[in-house]
Structure formats: C-alpha cells, structure tokens
Amino acid sequence: MSRLVCVSNRLPLGPNPAGGLVVALKSALTETGGLWVGYRGEVTETPSDSLIDLPGAPFERAAFDLTQEEFDGYYRGYANSELWPIFHGRADLCDIRPEHLETYRAVNARIARQLAPRLRRDDRIWVHDFHLLPLAQELRRLGVEAPIGLFLHIPFPDVHNLSALSNGAEVIDWLSRYDLVGLQADRDVLSFLDCAWQLGNLEDFGKGRLKVNGRHMRIASCPIGIDAEEFAAAARDAPREDRLRSLTGAELMIGVDRLDYSKGIPQRFRAFQELLEQHEDLHEKIAFLQIAPPTREAISAYQVIREETEHLAGRINGQFATINWTPIRYIHRPLPRDTLAGLYRQAAIGLVTPLADGMNLVAKEYVAAQDPEDPGVLILSRFAGAAEMMGEALIINPHDPCELALAMAEALHMPRTERRRRWERLMHVVQTQDVRWWSKRFLSALERQPIPA
Ligand code: ADQ
Numbered sequence: 001m002s003r004l005v006c007v008s009n010r011l012p013l014g015p016n017p018a019g020g021l022v023v024a025l026k027s028a029l030t031e032t033g034g035l036w037v038g039y040r041g042e043v044t045e046t047p048s049d050s051l052i053d054l055p056g057a058p059f060e061r062a063a064f065d066l067t068q069e070e071f072d073g074y075y076r077g078y079a080n081s082e083l084w085p086i087f088h089g090r091a092d093l094c095d096i097r098p099e100h101l102e103t104y105r106a107v108n109a110r111i112a113r114q115l116a117p118r119l120r121r122d123d124r125i126w127v128h129d130f131h132l133l134p135l136a137q138e139l140r141r142l143g144v145e146a147p148i149g150l151f152l153h154i155p156f157p158d159v160h161n162l163s164a165l166s167n168g169a170e171v172i173d174w175l176s177r178y179d180l181v182g183l184q185a186d187r188d189v190l191s192f193l194d195c196a197w198q199l200g201n202l203e204d205f206g207k208g209r210l211k212v213n214g215r216h217m218r219i220a221s222c223p224i225g226i227d228a229e230e231f232a233a234a235a236r237d238a239p240r241e242d243r244l245r246s247l248t249g250a251e252l253m254i255g256v257d258r259l260d261y262s263k264g265i266p267q268r269f270r271a272f273q274e275l276l277e278q279h280e281d282l283h284e285k286i287a288f289l290q291i292a293p294p295t296r297e298a299i300s301a302y303q304v305i306r307e308e309t310e311h312l313a314g315r316i317n318g319q320f321a322t323i324n325w326t327p328i329r330y331i332h333r334p335l336p337r338d339t340l341a342g343l344y345r346q347a348a349i350g351l352v353t354p355l356a357d358g359m360n361l362v363a364k365e366y367v368a369a370q371d372p373e374d375p376g377v378l379i380l381s382r383f384a385g386a387a388e389m390m391g392e393a394l395i396i397n398p399h400d401p402c403e404l405a406l407a408m409a410e411a412l413h414m415p416r417t418e419r420r421r422r423w424e425r426l427m428h429v430v431q432t433q434d435v436r437w438w439s440k441r442f443l444s445a446l447e448r449q450p451i452p453a
Pocket residue numbers: 016017018019020021023024153154224256257258291292293333334335336337340357358359360361362363365
C-alpha cells in the first residue's frame with residue numbers, strides 16, 4: 001500500500017481542535033497512518049530550510065515555518081481576507097492587495113521545495129483547502145510525478161464571486177494541475193464547471209472527467225463526514241450537566257460555531273428574539289446556549305462580528321431576562337469534545353444556520369450525539385453543504401428571522417414519534433457517510449487516473 005501524505009495549513013497540535021478540517025483529517029490519518037505536513041502555528045524570524053519532524057502522534061508529522069511577513073500575506077491576507085470571503089459569497093468583505101497574492105504564491109513555492117525531497121515515487125499526496133491551491137503546480141515544476149489530489153473544505157464560489165478576485169482565472173488554472181479536485185457537494189461541482197467554462201478552457205467528458213486548460217483531471221463530490229460511532233459513544237458517556245439544567249430550568253437550544261461571519265450567528269440571535277417576542281408562553285421555557293470560540297481575531301471583519309454578536313446577546317438578555325432565567329448564554333472559548341458531545345445530547349434543538357458553509361460538521365455531530373429514544377431536532381440552513389444529504393432536518397433560510405423562529409417553535413412542539421422518525425434517517429446518513437467513507441471515496445477516486453479522451 002502506498003503512503004498517504006496529507007498537507008494542510010495547520011497541524012493538529014492541541015488536544016481540542018476547534019475546526020472542521022483538523023477534526024476530520026485526524027480521524028482519517030489515525031486510521032491509515034502516513035505523513036501530515038503543516039504549519040506549526042508560531043511565526044519565526046529565521047525559518048528552517050527543511051521540514052521539522054514532530055513526533056508524538058499515531059502518524060508522522062512534519063512542520064514548515066512562517067515568518068511574520070509570510071503569515072500576514074499568505075494566511076491572514078490572501079487566504080483569509082480574499083479567498084475565504086470570496087468563496088463564502090462575501091466579496092464585500094474582501095481586502096484585495098497585490099502583496100497578498102505575491103506572498104501566497106511564494107509561500108506555496110517554498111512549501112513545495114521543502115516537501116519534494118521528502119516524497120517517495122509511490123506516495124499519494126492529499127492537499128487540503130484554500131491555503132494551498134497552487135501546491136500541485138509547484139510540486140510538478142519540481143518534477144514530482146505522484147498523484148496529487150486537493151480537497152476543498154469550503155464551498156466553491158459562483159463565477160460572479162470568483163471574478164471579484166484579481167486572479168480568478170489563475171485559481172482555475174491552479175486547480176487544473178491536480179489529478180483530482182474533491183468538493184463537498186454537488187452544487188460546488190456545478191459552480192466549478194461553470195467557472196472553468198467561463199474563466200478557463202473546459203472540455204467535459206462526463207463522470208467527472210475533464211480537460212481544463214489542456215490538462216486532464218477529475219472532479220468529484222466527496223461530502224465529508226465524522227466518526228459517528230466515536231462521537232455517539234462520547235455523548236452517551238458524558239456526565240450529565242445537571243448544573244446547567246438546574247440553572248436554565250428550560251429546554252436547551254444549542255449552537256456551536258467558530259465565531260465567523262459565514263456562520264449566521266447574529267441572524268440566529270434575531271430569530272430567537274422574534275420567537276420570544278411572538279411567544280410569551282415560551283419565556284423561561286427555552287434557553288439558547290451559543291458556544292463560539294474566537295477565530296482569526298486580527299482581521300477586522302472578525303472583530304466586527306464579535307462586537308455584533310456580543311451586543312445582540314446583551315440586548316436580547318436585557319429585553320427578556322428574569323431573575324430566574326437568562327435567555328442567551330454565550331461562551332467565547334473552545335470546550336473539550338466530550339463536553340460538547342454531552343451538551344449536544346441534552347439539547348432539544350441543534351441550530352446550524354450558516355449563510356454559507358462547505359459542509360458543517362456540527363450538524364452531523366449533533367445528530368450522532370442524540371439519545372435514540374428521545375432525540376432532539378436539527379434545524380439546518382439550506383446553505384450548508386450538509387443540507388444536500390440531511391433533508392430530514394428542518395431546513396430553513398437563515399436570512400428570514402420569521403421562518404427560523406417558526407422552525408424553533410415547531411421543533412419545540414414536535415411529537416416524539418416524528419422526532420424519532422426524522423432522527424433515524426439522519427443518523428443513517430451520518431453513520432454511512434462517515435469520515436472513513438469520505439477518505440476512501442476521495443482516495444479511490446485519486447487512484448483512478450484520468451482517462452485521456
Ligand atoms: P469549520 O468552518 O471549522 O470547518 P465545521 O464543519 O462546523 O466548520 O467544524 C467545526 C468543528 O470544530 C466541529 O468539529 C466542532 O465540534 C468544532 N468546534 C466548534 N466550536 C467548538 C468549541 N467551542 N469547542 C470545541 N470544538 C469546537 C471547515 C468548513 C466546513 C467543513 C469543515 C470540514 O468551513 O464547511 O464542514 O471544514 O470539511
């Protein structure tokens with residue numbers, strides 16, 4: 001069996017990864033073994049010339065360094081202030097600067113130079129996400145011949161958004177250098193084809209086989225999953241947070257998201273406010289726990305979303321709270337995964353309402369954590385990739401506070417038989433399309449060489 005080499009921006013270093021990519025890839029690599037290459041998480045003045053080995057994991061890990069200038073241009077700049085907003089339909093939040101792109105290209109070229117000597121002829125190289133789009137081009141320049149695939153964890157933008165970048169056509173060209181590009185959902189595959197058609201030179205031979213800018217490649221929809229059995233067990237074994245129940249004395253509604261503008265947290269708060277305005281009978285009967293750890297705080301759009309979230313939580317609590325009841329509890333830090341699992345299990349409603357999201361693993365974790373005898377209800381945005389396979393959730397438009405408030409009321413009153421019927425179907429999807437299914441699906445597609453037409 002050939003060795004699997006994964007490359008991502010971040011390496012898994014802490015015990016509690018608050019981010020979907022690390023959670024999923026850790027499960028996949030623990031199973032297959034292999035090498036994981038990524039950034040160590042600290043800037044340095046003098047980057048090492050070669051990758052630095054980091055022992056202590058069930059797979060090999062090797063790190064690259066970044067200087068402060070590289071971090072600012074490559075990570076904070078091009079990746080998180082250009083690609084992230086563009087790929088989530090927020091061109092208005094973009095900060096386009098030529099030096100971002102220049103540094104992004106240079107860092108990818110350096111990672112390729114450090115990685116190439118570590119590669120073996122029969123490796124399979126699996127690159128992850130939007131930080132590393134030019135990596136295949138750089139590795140090929142250095143003569144690497146092994147199959148290289150990219151999995152994009154975020155949505156693929158439509159052509160109007162991609163054209164808002166100064167180099168939209170170059171993005172398509174970067175992707176054409178991979179043997180396989182895996183995307184989260186069918187809608188992303190359609191967006192990619194449209195962009196390749198309009199910004200590049202596309203020939204489509206069917207079944208995901210393409211020629212883009214003269215190069216053969218494959219495109220596939222590979223929805224990411226979770227380790228459902230492990231998560232269900234963690235939820236079952238988690239100590240009940242009795243203290244939480246006695247403090248709230250109410251049914252629990254939970255939201256768990258990095259504090260990102262794509263996750264729709266203020267919209268969710270406004271819908272909760274609408275619910276409380278319309279249903280006085282629910283006062284003191286429902287409490288909303290929002291867990292939102294900090295992320296990318298040096299970028300101004302993230303400071304704005306934090307202020308907006310905290311302001312709204314304060315205002316809604318001020319409007320409705322009583323001596324015995326605080327409607328919104330807001331926690332701005334990561335929690336251990338087993339604590340999260342136990343909280344999901346206790347919550348009568350799971351709220352997953354992003355404005356745009358590649359997949360959203362929280363939707364799958366919430367389902368896996370439920371008590372089969374008395375499961376809660378998942379409310380899910382139609383703009384999460386997860387909505388393509390989780391149609392038994394209450395699917396909503398997160399921009400419409402009335403629709404979302406109605407779904408909250410419906411979930412609270414849903415009879416147990418209907419909750420069980422919906423949950424069984426959702427759980428079937430979460431169990432069958434789990435993280436192993438996802439990595440097998442991607443890697444077996446990578447092994448199939450594109451068929452020249
Ligand atoms: P994210 O945008 O990070 O991932 P998501 O898929 O929801 O979004 O994953 C978040 C992960 O972090 C979940 O496993 C969650 O449990 C964990 N997490 C969140 N808050 C936490 C907290 N306070 N404490 C501990 N853990 C916390 C990106 C894409 C998604 C895609 C994933 C995987 O944006 O669309 O689903 O990658 O491909």
